[in-house]
């Protein structure tokens with residue numbers, strides 16, 4: 098991907114110290130805390146993590162979709178030189194569906210059940226530019242073809258319920274891409290789909306990304322999908338980013354014990370069958386009662402290797418362990434690498 | 449690894465159809481969903497049969513039919529030697545001691561107004577059984593066994609996480625020491641780190657109690673981890689059934705190949721280099737399934753014969769059954785070795801996969817002129833091996 102003329106130190110999207118908290122009856126839900134990320138133009142960043150780790154809330158914050166009346170949002174989000182958190186609602190509205198677009202897990206939640214899919218797409222066009230109805234329809238039709246809807250000239254007049262899950266997701270993608278976004282956020286876009294359809298949709302997103310040079314944030318909990326599509330990966334746990342690396346590094350040299358735990362728990366078809374899986378013990382923390390030290394500490398098998406109960410009491414920072422590779426863990430880097438290589442060797446069938 | 453000492457479940461030619469009604473004021477039956485259309489298999493004692501397939505292929509309907517939670521349209525179901533399809537709901541009660549179910553959704557499967565103790569103890573009450581030491585002691589022992597804190601006896605389901613709720617469902621299912629547990633997507637709603645805990649628990653319980661599982665799931669890696677044998681379903685039919693090693697290492701059905709190759713592998717190098725079969729389209733409607741082989745509208749191997757003749761499920765090797773007129777061995781890497789072993793088996797029709805362009809595609813089949821020869825309209829190849837990137 099070629100980068101246009103711009104200062105190299107300024108990434109296309111940069112999130113600085115983003116926090117989102119929801120005051121609720123049960124207490125303050127700290128959904129996202131101190132998330133910092135940056136993405137270069139044209140690349141794909143995957144965000145992985147367990148349910149409740151804050152992936153969707155992060156995405157919603159970038160899209161300006163978090164209701165300020167119910168949540169406290171702090172930090173900065175810079176998109177192509179423009180700060181988004183301080184932006185007035187009407188300017189955010191103009192960005193959404195234009196320069197930035199989003200695809201959700203459940204297409205039915207963003208397709209209106211009573212309107213024909215073609216009309217919904219032309220409405221999305223009209224929200225950002227004025228155009229004659231006929232021309233808009235032609236563009237919509239072309240995009241439906243482009244995303245692989247068979248017999249698009251007939252399907253354009255269908256209602257969402259007349260389409261299969263995979264086709265609805267294609268319509269969603271068509272709608273997201275109709276105004277040529279520069280940033281596409283896909284929040285679990287294939288979780289509701291079968292593997293064969295998932296493969297189609299992921300390939301579609303990848304090819305459209307290549308064609309239009311779109312920057313993609315792919316939110317998923319599936320490490321197979323990450324391996325398939327991502328250039329870089331951010332691992333989230335308990336509302337924070339605990340590890341960031343390029344995809345190859347994350348799978349070959351993970352350092353954060355949680356990442357290691359994730360890689361150990363998944364059954365893998367490409368490996369000799371092991372008698373037992375190695376799950377991460379325990380359950381993820383409640384965002385209302387986060388542990389005071391490292392949020393992963395209650396489930397971490399290595400916390401006693403750090404002297405003085407530091408893991409219990411002190412929040413670790415996200416620090417660079419190698420260029421482009423950030424880890425949030427108190428363990429010395431050398432020790433983390435040793436642990437990691439040991440675990441990965443066992444997983445690969447060595448001893 | 450299979451310890452086959454007997455047969456716990458035998459399903460023969462199971463058909464479960466659902467009526468489709470019109471939306472009129474007085475609805476009429478206007479068709480049938482053939483959710484399960486002639487499925488046969490058996491499960492041995494202490495054995496796990498994995499059942500995989502796409503959404504809508506009929507897995508849940510098989511699972512529910514086996515326990516008579518929906519009434520099959522026809523066919524036989526024999527649990528531990530007893531045929532149950534003709535039994536009245538009352539006569540089914542003793543069978544429920546032998547066969548239990550675990551559901552996908554740990555959130556909806558548990559009654560939110562009952563305590564955990566009440567939920568796990570329900571099977572005793574329903575069956576009128578007083579376990580030695582009393583229900584409470586028995587339930588607490590079960591809670592301990594599945595990894596729940598017995599002190600949480602009086603808590604309500606909403607106080608538990610998804611993984612813990614699934615443990616509650618498992619404790620309830622094993623309360624009566626059944627022989628068979630039908631698991632419908634028991635880990636699909638759970639995070640991977642929790643999934644692994646539950647899979648390990650199910651395996652331990654199997655070894656401890658000699659349980660048999662019918663394990664329904666769409667995640668092929670999970671099914672491989674837990675199953676001794678695997679059955680692949682598509683649109684109400686079994687496509688292939690074989691011991692685990694065979695299904696994953698040497699499948700023969702084009703659909704099994706497609707499924708396996710669609711699963712992304714969590715290794716960026718392997719995943720980006722590997723070639724894959726890309727199936728086009730979606731599952732057809734089970735109300736109006738394709739003629740002949742139900743997979744033919746998406747199959748890269750489809751020939752004329754596939755549209756007219758239903759392929760029967762044939763045993764091609766001991767324990768390996770395939771329903772396909774033109775089965776294929778490994779595609780395309782390793783094809784020589786796999787085919788070689790296959791060609792040595794008499795009676796197995798083997799076709800080497802051809803370049804996609806030369807094939808009669810299913811789209812062409814749909815437009816077959818009267819003389820049966822495809823017209824000359826070029827169609828997109830049904831299979832693309834490799835990635836477009």
Ligand SMILES: Nc1ncnc2c1ncn2[C@@H]1O[C@H](COP(=O)(O)OP(=O)(O)OP(=O)(O)O)[C@@H](O)[C@H]1O
Pocket residue numbers: 119121126127128146147148149150151152153154155167318384
């Ligand atoms: N509007 C809200 N009010 C209160 N809490 C919220 C709200 N939205 C999200 N949360 C909480 O914030 C936390 C993070 O949620 P988020 O949706 O980002 O998780 P996620 O990582 O996307 O999980 P999943 O994989 O389940 O989609 C969760 O504990 C969630 O319950």
Ligand SMILES: Nc1ncnc2c1ncn2[C@@H]1O[C@H](COP(=O)(O)OP(=O)(O)OP(=O)(O)O)[C@@H](O)[C@H]1O
Pocket residue numbers: 466467481482483501502503504505506507508509510666734
């Ligand atoms: N009670 C019902 N009435 C009418 N149709 C039904 C009923 N239950 C299931 N079906 C239909 O039968 C077919 C098979 O459904 P089933 O739930 O068994 O599939 P499945 O393989 O379990 O899918 P999934 O992976 O989505 O759970 C589907 O087309 C479904 O719509």
Ligand code: SF4
Pocket residue numbers: 353354355391392393394395397398399400403408413425426427428
């Ligand atoms: S900081 Fe401590 S508890 Fe947290 S991951 Fe590292 S070793 Fe484990």
Ligand code: SF4
Pocket residue numbers: 701702703741742743744745747748749750751754759771772773774775
């Ligand atoms: S080759 Fe024919 S019979 Fe075999 S799966 Fe394909 S369509 Fe069905």
Ligand SMILES: [Mg+2]
Pocket residue numbers: 152153154284
């Ligand atoms: Mg989410």
Ligand SMILES: [Mg+2]
Pocket residue numbers: 507508509
């Ligand atoms: Mg189901």
